[in-house]
Amino acid sequence: MNKTVGIFDSGLGGLTAAAEFEKLFCGKRYIYFGDTARVPYGTKSADTICRYAFQDTRFLVDKGASLIIVACGTVSANAIDELKRHFALPIIGVVDPAAKRAAEVALAGKGRVTVLGTSATVKSGAYERAIHKIDKSIEVRSVACPMFVPLVENGYTKGEAAMLFAKEYLEPTLDFSADAVILGCTHYPHLSGVIGTVLEGSILVNSGKEAALAAAEYITVDETEKGEPDFYVSDAPESFTRLAKVFLGRDGVERAKCVDIESY
Ligand code: DGL
Numbered sequence: 001m002n003k004t005v006g007i008f009d010s011g012l013g014g015l016t017a018a019a020e021f022e023k024l025f026c027g028k029r030y031i032y033f034g035d036t037a038r039v040p041y042g043t044k045s046a047d048t049i050c051r052y053a054f055q056d057t058r059f060l061v062d063k064g065a066s067l068i069i070v071a072c073g074t075v076s077a078n079a080i081d082e083l084k085r086h087f088a089l090p091i092i093g094v095v096d097p098a099a100k101r102a103a104e105v106a107l108a109g110k111g112r113v114t115v116l117g118t119s120a121t122v123k124s125g126a127y128e129r130a131i132h133k134i135d136k137s138i139e140v141r142s143v144a145c146p147m148f149v150p151l152v153e154n155g156y157t158k159g160e161a162a163m164l165f166a167k168e169y170l171e172p173t174l175d176f177s178a179d180a181v182i183l184g185c186t187h188y189p190h191l192s193g194v195i196g197t198v199l200e201g202s203i204l205v206n207s208g209k210e211a212a213l214a215a216a217e218y219i220t221v222d223e224t225e226k227g228e229p230d231f232y233v234s235d236a237p238e239s240f241t242r243l244a245k246v247f248l249g250r251d252g253v254e255r256a257k258c259v260d261i262e263s264y
Helices: 015-024 046-062 073-086 095-107 119-124 126-134 148-153 159-176 188-198 207-215 237-248
Strands: 005-009 030-034 067-070 112-117 139-144 180-183 203-206 230-233
Touching: 005 015, 005 046, 015 030, 015 188, 015 207, 015 237, 030 046, 046 067, 046 073, 046 119, 067 073, 067 207, 073 095, 073 112, 073 119, 073 126, 095 112, 095 126, 095 180, 095 203, 095 207, 112 119, 112 126, 112 159, 119 126, 119 139, 126 139, 139 159, 148 159, 148 188, 159 188, 180 188, 188 203, 188 207, 203 207, 230 237
Parallel strands: 005 030, 005 067, 030 230, 112 139, 112 180, 180 203
Antiparallel strands: none
């Protein structure tokens, strides 16, 4: 009756999970943290990503979260096992749910999956491992797309700049003709328009959405507390709030509050 879901990301990307949570758990409260002072995570070392992930999780637990959605591909790929070992509450990452969905699509097609992610996610090999745990025969190609996160954080999700980088990163993969393309960084579904245009014919898997769907298997709508979401960031709450309204597709998003995440 009074459980609360906590969602975190380095910035705006986790809103792709939050948007799906709002659909599934209509009118139910959640707590969102975006680490806007330290974004991007995807260019950092695994040790730094892990340290940030512990602080983000501690903050949400401190605010009363009873389940955590790690709505960040980079953290899910580099620190999920450490988080699960350390915290005594359900922790759902994006890698396994997205890999499962992509594998289903691939196994009904030519058996090919492209993974798009941050440099740290691609370097970790986490998506390949998760897909090959399901079926070793699936061919996987991974592509790091480091400019996608700054584009999204600055609101450039459509138009020439977004298309330029989408072509730069994705055209070299067209020969692979993947059945499924995992948007393995939760920022990337905000760029679905340009990505889908370049990779026409492949099914795009939204990792944030898949994580929210996976969370719904752990917690029921009835168990969760009613109310508006609380948004927290570590810097620049105005610009986060402005873009959060766009990405959640609704008004009435309360102004994000600022938190000193280094103190957690
Ligand atoms: N949205 C995150 C991810 O899913 C983090 C991107 C970043 O901060 O580099 O990987």
